[in-house]
Amino acid sequence: MRPSRLTLDDYLPYLVNRVGVALALEFGKDALARYGLSIEMWRVLVVLSANGGQRQVDLGGLTSIDASTLSRMVTRLARLGFVVRRRSTANNREVEVALTGKGRAALRRLIPIARRYEQLAAAGIAPAELAAVKRALCAMYRNLTPAAD
Amino acid sequence: MRPSRLTLDDYLPYLVNRVGVALALEFGKDALARYGLSIEMWRVLVVLSANGGQRQVDLGGLTSIDASTLSRMVTRLARLGFVVRRRSTANNREVEVALTGKGRAALRRLIPIARRYEQLAAAGIAPAELAAVKRALCAMYRNLTPAAD
DNA sequence: CCGAGTTTAATGCGTGTGCAACTATTGTAA
DNA sequence: TTACAATAGTTGCACACGCATTAAACTCGG
Known part of the structure; x- marks a missing residue:
């Protein structure tokens, strides 16, 4: 194939972006909108659910969201009542972001829906191959972020 | 695994988004910035390069970019000299967007760099497996967009 | 213990985005 | 032909984004 x-x-980036946008659109307009959440907010909540309370800078690393954007987003999430932001007792410049009961309740309802969209996307793909795809995506991320993680 | x-x-959407953002960031800040291009603009140019001149509405479908956003983006791309926008002679409400010589020249230089980032991401993944990943991503997109395409 | 340097978060600012509303052109059916 | 609907593109508006800067807290060598 000609390089030009x-x-x-x-073209891998095209394929990845296309699937990512399609997944975000479906789930975002359907389920998340009912909670006043954007897809980026959802990603933050998922990371908090999977990894527990986090400093904002770590949340940024895990979600690929800019620190300034994240700061304002956490403010909105807190105003909606899904998270609390509390100054770390040990280190007073750090902020710990953690899920509230309301946040956990929303996740309990949203995660099954998210899984259904995941299954919809993966329909017709053999489990072994799907696992291979996930492994490959993890490897790609590691390749692209040598320093981090 | 508990569904909650x-x-x-x-979680597939997380993995896909993470790789997509990492790819866009690397390529966008490095190579595209020198041409005054954003990643979204790059995607438009790539689609024009691969599929030839397009109506704006079709460009939107192929790039997953909103029609209004695309309208303004094409204006900027035209001002930068990478594309031309001309009213279709047959159907006077349609607009045909096409690459200029300058646009094609920029693509000739950028595509090899894009391929290098693609290879960087796919490093250590066997060609057969990479092909399987691409097939899976195409299948996922089809699953998620039943009507389109 | 002091001060330079680093880390973490917040904010000012210009800009791009998506939705909704609008204009213009084309398609369709009575 | 005329009226109504559908399609393509643009624009107004509010808002979220990313970069650069600032503020505050911590680290550590001298």
């Missing part, structure tokens, strides 16, 4: 042409169906 | 918990490394 790109076939879309063979 | 999500393991990040097993």
